[in-house]
Amino acid sequence: MSRQLCIHGHFYQPPREDPWMGEIFPEDSAAPSLNWNQRITRESYAPLAWARRTDSGGCITDILNCYEWISFNAGPTLLGWMERNDYPTYQRMVDADRVSIARWGHGNAMAQVYHHTILPLASAQDKKLEIAWARADFRARFGREPEGMWLAECAADTATLEELARQGILFTILSPHQAAAVAESGPDDRQEHWQPVRGGEIDISEPYNIELPSGRSIAVFFYNGPLSQAVAFERLLQDGENFWLKLSGAANGGLLTVCTDGETYGHHFTFGEMALAYTLGQAISGRDNMRLTNYATYLTQNPPTRKVRLHEPSAWSCAHGVERWRSNCGCTDGGHPQWNQEWRTPLREALNMMKKAVDAHTTAEAALFKDSATALEKYGEILAGSVPREAFAADNFTPGLTPEATKKAWQLLAMQEQALAAFASCAWFFDEISRIEPVNSMTYALRALEILKGTDGPTLESDFAAILEKARSNKTEEGTGRTVFENHVLPRRETKASIILQAMLRLWAEKRLPCPNIKNTVQWRNLTVTILPTDVVGGSLSGEARIRWANEPDGSPVEWEWMPPKAGTIHETAITITGKDGSRQTLRYTELPRNKRQAIAMRAMEVANTQRLDAFEEDAANAVALFEPWVEAQHDQPMGHHWKANAPALAVAYMKHPGLSDNQRRQLAQFLTDSGLLIGGGREVITNWLTMRLLRFIESASEPDAKDADRQWERAASIVERARTLLPHPDLWAVQNRMWETGFRSAGARRFATAIGFRV
Structure with a gap:
């Protein structure tokens, strides 16, 4: 008998956007990433979209979009952030749903209640809105109505399920511990036909029907609790073969379903996405007579023959119903x-x-x-x-x-x-x-x-x-x-003064403070600020600003005065605004909240690094000509500290220019590695340059009318090979992803693909 497997990933991050600006500001605990959305996406969500499968030598043999083969739900607020900030990963998720529909007739993607609200504790109106808004978001992204919907923390009660069914949702997923009793489907509801479920011991290989007081019904799948727990908390993802054997051993007839948070794969367990990709590969090949499916497909092929009643209200992560979200029930997390x-x-x-x-x-x-x-x-x-x-x-x-x-x-x-x-x-x-x-x-x-x-x-x-x-x-x-x-x-809380001060500081950080009578604009998602200086007196600027919110056609003008900070004095800077009634308000930089001060600092560093990267190209050409080879007993350059200060330019020259002699290249590489300047921040700068350069090569050489494409591929491969002598394991993740999508159609492309880590 064929055994079917559905692995489900729950992809959720709480809403983090500042409610005034509409953007996520820096979060200290996510460092070195900007915020937790960025960090988790880089560690988990994106790797799942480009999961590597490698040979025994570590060369990439395949890149799998895991979303094409697993069931998944993603929160609307997270998907909105991904669409704006990591579009390639977002698009891989959307594409995966389309591919799964073509394969199985039903999509892998499920909807999720909009704000991850515990619906049994919400009013009837709020239940309706959370579900309706989630459906609207799902339609906009996936181009279809959702068939299933993930409930926050699997929190369910009759009123919640009624609203799901009323809005056309066919199924949801729950923990087996939420099941109270089961019975054969049929018209007779007499108590003796209901068998109690104790300790979550319920047959999870089939969907169940929940009959609702309105006469509607909704199907429910129960995931394998112990196995899901093992994936999430017991290091099952350390070895792909072991993961497969656990799944294969747990599968009997019908459906085996495992549910975990998406960040399990990568964030909690490094390379967890590779273990998942290996396991999916085994199922795709038909090993152990196991094949993959998704919930909607299985439900269509295997409609419920039994019905279930739930403990109400209940949730997967609370042993006391839904008390975790309103009382001191004892269920908690945080390590105290x-x-x-x-x-x-x-x-x-x-x-x-x-x-x-x-x-x-x-x-x-x-x-x-x-x-x-x-x-x-x-x-x-x-x-x-x-x-x-x-x-x-x-x-x-x-x-x-x-x-x-x-x-x-x-x-x-x-x-x-x-x-x-x-x-x-x-x-x-x-x-x-x-x-x-x-x-x-x-x-x-x-x-x-x-x-x-x-x-x-x-x-x-x-x-x-x-x-x-x-x-x-x-x-x-x-x-x-x-x-x-x-x-x-x-x-x-934002005020006119805080908004205008942040706008001025953004312009200052980006080195684009406007001259008198020249407008400049600073934009956040929820608002736009137009700055018009009208006067300069002793270095102090004054003028007019207009704050326009997203739902306002025109903003009201505000008069302001500001002294741009001199070097090292930003903590002393302040802005003064004058109201229509002549009242004045002054706000200092130090009165801005920490995360908004960090946003200014981050932008200033970002601009400085971009300018430094732009200067590398010219500096690199000069560095090649000026670096003299050693003579006998020489181990450093005269005034070596000046050379070390320009280590990034020297590294670019080393990677980019083929004209160096073998001796010169060896000595330059030794100088750079001995200086220790290619670790930490220096390594990041060089890796960023290398990534940008190689992505440009790929785009140029892949053009249909590209001239000397093979020669371009050869140059790119040579840069990578030289880079590896400086950085033995450069981060070429984005380059590999782009090359995989481009394909290895020519000999030159295959040569480059080999250089960046593929087995071709």
Whole structure:
């Protein structure tokens, strides 16, 4: 009997975007990456899109897009970030769904509730929005309706499943411990036909049906708990063959399904994606009479013959229903077993108070919409970018609104999105209220309260803080939830002064401060700032700025004065703005929150490094001519410290120019390696240059009308071979990916592919 295998990956990162700017600012704990989205993508999500299979010598024999062969869900907020910041990986995921439809008739991709909210704890309206917005996002990305949807933490109850079924979702995935009883499908529901499930002991080789009070039903798959646990926590991914044997040994008739977080492959276990690629390769080959499938395909071919009842409410990661997300139930993570989580209850109370006020205000302003509930549900299409704003407004706003009323309608919708973002499950998942996850949650709540007040709603910030005061941090220095809110959340709030100061500092970091009467623009996702200096007095600039938010056609002008920082004095710089009433506000650089100061520093370093890389080409040519070979007993250049200061240019010359004699090349390589300047930051600079250069070669040599393509491939291969004598294991990951997509169609291309690590 054929055995079928479905490996599912849950790809989720909490919403991290700053609610004012709409971008993710630096996160210290993710260093050296910019933020955790970037770090996890580089360590896990991207490697899964280009998973290497190698021979015994370490040469690449195949690059597998694992997403083509596994079931997966990815959070809408994560996919949005990936589309903007790592489009190649994003596109591999989208393409994989299309390929799996062509292969099996149904796609690998599943939807996920929009903000990873624990739906059993959400209101009926919020359940509807989280599911509807997720569907809208899925349609925009994958071009079809989702058949299945992943519930945050697998948290389920009847009301949640009813809403899934009402919106056309056919199935979801749960933990076997959530099953309470099973029975044969049929019209007779008498209690004696129901068999209790104890300790998660349920036949997981088939889907089950859940019959709902409305008369609808939804199918559910149960994953293999022990095996999923072994993959996630027991180092099963250290060896691909061992992984395969575990799977093969656990599979009987029907379906074997394993579910883990996507970051398991690479972030938690280095090269875990290679173990997965090996295992997928075994199944693709038909080894042990096992073949791959996805949930929708299996469900179509094997409709449920039995039904199941659940423990309600329940979730995979809490032994107490869904108490982990509202009380001190004992389920936690974070490495401090002596800490308590009494803070969870007041945090949820504060957020619930905020959300009820937001909902009441939206209802009070319902006259702005043709139907406010429909407008809210359809707003997911705006978030997904699938409907023009003008068309949405025409379909959903009351005709004849003034510009101010139209602006208010957009603000109310944005307020709801910020309020929902505050309920992402990770705010309660870990062990301390001062962690980044609860702080981010409170930040979204602050933005929602700010919009509430700004659209003629009540002022509730002090009430919100008063509830948080009941939450006590496990860290004495952090105090209560109120002090966490005041010390870590309120400083993040943007004002006109903070926005204009950041715009000026961005221009300064990018070395493009405008001259008087010349406009310049700084843009973030949610807003645009136009700067117009009008006067310079003693080095101090003054002028006009215009802040335009995404939902506003025009921004109001603001007068400002600013003294650009001299070298080493950025901590002293401050901006002063003047209001329409003549009031003045001054804000210093040091008053910006840490992550926004870091963003300025990062941009300044990025620009400086780019300029340095651009200068390498010219410096490299000079370095070749000026580096004299050693004479007897010589081991360094005279004034060697000057040469060492230019080590990157010398390294570029070494890699790029074939005209060096063997003796000169050997001595230059020895000088560079002995200097220790090609480790750490120096290695990164050289690797970046090498990557950019080789990618240019690939693009140029791959053009249909490329002249001397084989000669270009030969030059590129020679650069790689010279680079390996300086950097024995250069990071050519991006180059290898691009070359794999390009193909090895000519002798020159095959020569280059061999040089960068392929077995051709």
